[in-house]
Amino acid sequence: MKVGVIGLGAMGAPMARNLHQAGLLQAVWNRTASKAEQLAAELSVTFASTPSQLATQCDVILTCISADDDLRAVIDALGDGLAENKIVVDTSTVQPQTARELAMLLAQLGVAFVDAPVSGGVEGAKNGTLAMMAGGDADVIEKLQPLFAAIGSKITHMGEVGCGQATKAVNQVMAAGINQAVTEALAFARAQNLPMHKVIDVISGGAAGNWFLQHRGPSMVEAIFEPGFKVSLHHKDLQICKAIAEELGVALPVVEMTLVHYWRLMNAGYGDEDISSLYREKQQLFS
Numbered sequence: 001m002k003v004g005v006i007g008l009g010a011m012g013a014p015m016a017r018n019l020h021q022a023g024l025l026q027a028v029w030n031r032t033a034s035k036a037e038q039l040a041a042e043l044s045v046t047f048a049s050t051p052s053q054l055a056t057q058c059d060v061i062l063t064c065i066s067a068d069d070d071l072r073a074v075i076d077a078l079g080d081g082l083a084e085n086k087i088v089v090d091t092s093t094v095q096p097q098t099a100r101e102l103a104m105l106l107a108q109l110g111v112a113f114v115d116a117p118v119s120g121g122v123e124g125a126k127n128g129t130l131a132m133m134a135g136g137d138a139d140v141i142e143k144l145q146p147l148f149a150a151i152g153s154k155i156t157h158m159g160e161v162g163c164g165q166a167t168k169a170v171n172q173v174m175a176a177g178i179n180q181a182v183t184e185a186l187a188f189a190r191a192q193n194l195p196m197h198k199v200i201d202v203i204s205g206g207a208a209g210n211w212f213l214q215h216r217g218p219s220m221v222e223a224i225f226e227p228g229f230k231v232s233l234h235h236k237d238l239q240i241c242k243a244i245a246e247e248l249g250v251a252l253p254v255v256e257m258t259l260v261h262y263w264r265l266m267n268a269g270y271g272d273e274d275i276s277s278l279y280r281e282k283q284q285l286f287s
Contacts, residue, residue, distance in 0.1 A: 001146055002026035004058035006051055006074055007092075008035045010227065011118070012064035014125040015091070015151045019062075020045065022150035027054045055081025060147060065092045067236060075102050084110030087140060089147065091132075093117050093172070093237050096162035096244070099135065103161040112140045115161055117168035118152065121228035123215070129153040133171075135164035169244055172237040175229075176258040178212045179275050186221060187282035196221040216276040225273035232271035235262040 001024055005016040008030040019025040020043045027046035030036035040047035048054035055061050055078040065071040071092055078088075088106060090099065090113070103113035114136035124130040130152040134141050141148075141157050148155040158167045185208075189199045200217040203209060219225070238255050245252045261281050262271075270277050 001060060002058045003060045003062055003147060004028065004048065004054040005062050005064065006030070006054060007064035007066075008039055009064065009066070010122050010230075011091070011125045013039060014122070015062070015064065015130075017043065018125075018128040018150050019147065022146065024147060024150060026058050029054045051077040052079040052081035055079075055086065057081075058086070060087045060089060060144065062147070063088065063090045063092060065090075065094075066233065067092075068094045068098045071098065072102070075105070082106070082109050082111050085112075087112045087114065087144065089114045089116050089144060091116050091118050093168050093233075093240065094165060095240055096165040096169075099165050100162045103136070112137060113161060114140060114144065115164040116148075116155075117164055119168070119171050120152075123228060125151070132156070133158050133164045133167040135159055135161045135166075166244070169237075169241045172234065173241050173252060173255055175212075175234070175275075176238060177254045178210060179234075179278050180254060180258060180261075182210070182213050182217065183220065183276065183279040183282045184285075186217060187279060187286060190221070190283065191286035212276075216274065219274075220276040220279040225270070225277040225279075227272060227274045229275050230272055231262050231265050231275050231277060234275050235259060235266065235271075238262070 003019050003024045004027040005012055006029045008028060016025055016028055025045050027048045028036045028040050029048040029051055037047045046057060051074055063074055065074055071094055088111060099115035106113045114134055116132050116134040118130040118132050120130040128151055131154045132148060132152040134157050138157060158164050190196060204214045238259050241255050261278055265277060
């Protein structure tokens with residue numbers, strides 16, 4: 001299996017490194033060419049000058065793109081590089097309908113499409129321990145097991161194309177709620193002048209313990225917000241969740257509230273910080 005990676009941001013670059021370590025990486029491409037050129041030189045793989053060139057050389061094209069329109073543009077740019085029996089695996093977070101539309105488009109060329117969004121943050125991408133929720137043909141997903149094993153530790157086939165993205169939307173709603181609860185609770189603790197690291201330690205060992213508290217609590221109370229998952233990206237994902245909810249005729253209060261809070265953070269210049277910077281907002285409740 002020869003894999004090409006398109007999109008070498010905070011998640012895509014470490015996924016590419018893990019694919020290289022597994023002996024699967026053939027080529028890389030990035031909109032900012034210097035990133036791809038540097039990584040290609042580091043790993044001794046092909047620096048593709050265009051997505052089409054990458055697709056020509058690879059059996060599997062893995063995309064890690066920020067937004068729906070950007071993903072559509074990349075798929076279009078694969079162009080003549082696509083051929084029958086090739087596979088496109090998208091690890092981006094986009095609308096389920098976008099995934100279904102792209103799958104139908106690629107099927108006309110005999111190309112399979114799998115939507116496989118990921119969860120686990122930058123740490124998971126670096127460590128190859130991402131959780132992956134895949135939508136697509138079961139036989140195609142079975143063929144992709146070596147790829148999935150290189151970048152993730154839990155891969156679940158959720159159903160047809162689009163189901164991966166629908167599951168990721170569930171994940172993003174839950175992540176918003178956890179972020180709201182943890183940041184608000186820790187701001188509440190600080191307002192009571194409690195020893196913050198002891199609070200985090202004891203609660204992490206009890207019924208309210210969770211990954212976000214354990215991994216982001218210590219840094220947020222020190223006002224360190226280096227991104228594992230950027231505010232601006234979660235805001236984008238929650239807009240997807242809101243759109244899905246509207247199609248179902250409902251509003252999701254946690255989503256609506258978090259969108260407002262993230263918008264304030266973005267307007268204040270914190271959009272590139274980790275989502276734990278919501279702690280900034282929560283502290284203002286007690287000022």
